[in-house]
Amino acid sequence: MHADFPQRLTPSPPRPQSTPRSTPRSLSHAEAGLAAGQAAGGLSRKTKIALWTAAAVLVVCASVAVAVAPVPEPAPEDASALTPSPPPPPPGAADADGSSLPPGSVLLFQDDFDGTQLDSSKWSIELGTPSTANNAGQLQTYTDSSDNVWVKRGELHITALQPDRGNAYTSGRIQTRDSFYPGMRLADGTVVETVHVEARIQAAGPSQGVLSQLWMLPPDGKYGSDWPASGEIDVMGVINEGLQATQGIHYGGAWPLNQVKDVSTRAPGGQGFCDVYHVFRMDWKLNTINMYIDGAQTAAFNSIALDAAGWFASAAGTPNSAPFDIPFSIILNVAVGGKWAGAPDAASYFPATMLVDYVRVWGTPSNNTSSGGFIWDILNNPS
Template sequence: MTLPRLLPVAVALLGLACDPAANRVNRPNTPPPTPHQPNTDWELVWQDEFDGAAGTPPSSDRWVHDVGGHGWGNEQLEFNTDRTENTAHDGEGHLVITARQERYGNRDYTSGRIRTQGRYEPLYGRIEARIQLPVGRGIWPAFWMLGANIAAVDWPECGEIDIMEYRGQLPSILRGSLHGPGYSAGNNIGQEYVVSGKRLNEGFHIYAVEWEPDRIRWFLDDTMYMEVTPARLPAGARWVFDSPQFIILNVAVGGTFVGPVGRDTVFPQQMKVDYVRVYARPT
């Protein structure tokens, strides 16, 4: 079997970010967010600007759909499809992932989930996306990465980098997380960042990590709000972020991180992605 066919089984065991809603990781000794301008020596090596015609699916040269409705290890409520009703260009330079309230595949909701597995799997670099998030209790959008060796070593040994995840009922709070052996699920290494002013659903923001050997930094726009090195791992834990990872975009409905869907949550809910770009250091 190919890696793309194996992934849904593996992800069903690991889940998406696997952090119970009541188990936020707040590190008292973490320095406050600081303004940061990305280094000028990064060079663009991969991108999707989502300039396709309205109603067309994302490029099959860049993305693969995850299809299924088994809960993804997190008690998620949606069935992820490869339909353009759930994942499509809007004709205005965006890819739109739409969660809908509809009966499909023995589920009450549908949504989309796409990945670059087998298409593009970077090792290190600045990985960023410009995104406008949805809003509503029980809506769980994410921009994240998994180790390309997941079929061989399983999760969490493959490593998981959550560049951005967010609870739709808390639209001013962003979370970044790192999962590996000995620091996964509710025991991940992560941090929440509270924004001031406009909420995250009210406009586009750039979510990014700068991933280097022995160091990963998380950013919202030009602000770095978390940095993790092997020194922050639990005693005896291994750093597993030295092999390629693939990129994932999705919108989950319900699940352990966000809880049930609110009665006042209005569907459809949409995550708009302006672009995904990967930068590398010149060699």
């Protein structure tokens, strides 16, 4: 991001004074009458009286006309030339370029992809072919090749390829080195009550068998190492033609005893998720997770602390907020095939590239910073 600085203003030189030209001056009504009288000096008394009377009538009529002449109304503005002010951004929403934060917020993570390559201090590149239940049937092998993960002109590109036009596919998957959770304590003692995750993304495709994702997993399986006993958060999932985006959570026990809650939303304004950029956001508190697309709320999920049908973790002795009360990392990837997107067909097109303009995480601090105020801190830092 670069700030635009105003140029130094230079005073305009004074205009040259021109020599005034002599122009005839219009006579006032009184001067006109006097001139008429002077012109009548050599006439008879009767003629003089007639001329003086006519001049007086002319002066009176002209004065009345000036007094009653209506003031012209200003021309109406051309409505077509007026540009309405844009509506204010929704509370907590970011600018399109990710350059602002809501008042009182604390920036936790930001990548605008302004460099020439992926920032390895912020991201790790995942390698290999996924084999967990949530990736069943997927065909891609994740690589660290610059053909699959690359940065150019302020955009992250994650590209799925079919190098030999056979059944082999390569793609990219990256994960943040940092992790985030509501209740996390910062170095200065600030406790984050709400975590906000936001990204501006154009999904890969449109193409059958392609899945673009912005999602989150815990780096440590606190409530179980088998998916999704320790939870999964889907901030964005777009498949195939990109007509709708799915946002949701996975929780409960390990597969196949897991639970899922999700909501699918059609692209706002009829512009597909593969056609233009859209902004995806999650607001995450201890017992609530809310989802947004382009500033409009699309989904709300609660824990069993707030809703008898809310999320839970089946592991023994877990708090009501589990499993979404532990650190989660952010993942971006493009997958090929699998149960959700289905297999590519003869019309599928590769390369298929997901574009990411920015990823940002910020926190809303708690009013109480005297303690962690969070079960994860208590369980993991009992001292």
